[in-house]
Amino acid sequence: MQKKETIALEAVSKTYSQGAVAVHALGSISFKVHEGERVSIIGPSGCGKSTLLHILGLLDVPTGGKLFLDGTDVSTLDEQQLAHFRGRKIGFIFQSFFLIPTMDALSNVALPMMFYDVPEHARLHKAQLMLERLGMGDRLHHLPSELSGGQRQRVAIARALVNDPSVLLADEPTGNLDSRSGEEVLKIFDELSREGKTIIIVTHDPNIAKMSPRIIRLKDGNIESDEKKR
Numbered sequence: 001m002q003k004k005e006t007i008a009l010e011a012v013s014k015t016y017s018q019g020a021v022a023v024h025a026l027g028s029i030s031f032k033v034h035e036g037e038r039v040s041i042i043g044p045s046g047c048g049k050s051t052l053l054h055i056l057g058l059l060d061v062p063t064g065g066k067l068f069l070d071g072t073d074v075s076t077l078d079e080q081q082l083a084h085f086r087g088r089k090i091g092f093i094f095q096s097f098f099l100i101p102t103m104d105a106l107s108n109v110a111l112p113m114m115f116y117d118v119p120e121h122a123r124l125h126k127a128q129l130m131l132e133r134l135g136m137g138d139r140l141h142h143l144p145s146e147l148s149g150g151q152r153q154r155v156a157i158a159r160a161l162v163n164d165p166s167v168l169l170a171d172e173p174t175g176n177l178d179s180r181s182g183e184e185v186l187k188i189f190d191e192l193s194r195e196g197k198t199i200i201i202v203t204h205d206p207n208i209a210k211m212s213p214r215i216i217r218l219k220d221g222n223i224e225s226d227e228k229k230r
């Protein structure tokens, strides 16, 4: 059976206007990603990786072209529907984590559920299960400043997963990790993709890209190659 198309881009472009100067961050990007696929996006600094990820995460809008998520043309969604997509269908892992420094690991992970009428005990329970799954069960009440870089990364991943999104987007998710913690994070991504989540990772790390079943290489805002391993 053909798997569901979770992401489809049709000639997506992005131009930033910097005063009189136009920066063409994305030329014309088209590709499809199916349910459960794990894709790495690589390419030199400034080639448009983060721009593309922000568009996929509905944090930025393309200048031209179309983006479909789960078959829906996102340009037809109103603000409320967009917020719903952002909050429930997409998990975003930012390079700098954006954890709330005054909240412990458990509360950081429970936070995204606040916006969806989940009662507090259920929120904390779900957050705890997610942290346990990521091997963080003994660090629930540590503040971010009391955690190692790799542990903070796992809190950020748990938070991105807690609303059970179908798409997980990660910008340099192993950028701050030693190779062993990086591999652990990758193992988690691999497990998640086998559970049917679509995972898109932006990375500079050639080892991560090598372990990915599909690699999209960007150059100057366009796709240079799109390779699937068999």
Ligand SMILES: Nc1ncnc2c1ncn2[C@@H]1O[C@H](COP(=O)(O)OP(=O)(O)OP(=O)(O)O)[C@@H](O)[C@H]1O
Pocket (backbone or CB within 6 Å): 016, 017, 018, 023, 024, 025, 043, 044, 045, 046, 047, 048, 049, 050, 051, 052
């Ligand atoms: N808000 C903005 N305004 C103007 N230009 C921008 C803006 N954001 C990004 N750019 C430009 O768009 C291009 C693509 O930027 P982007 O952040 O997507 O690159 P990247 O591939 O993620 O690079 P890196 O690997 O260094 O993170 C760059 O030339 C950048 O200078």
Ligand SMILES: [Mg+2]
Pocket (backbone or CB within 6 Å): 049, 050, 051
């Ligand atoms: Mg970037």
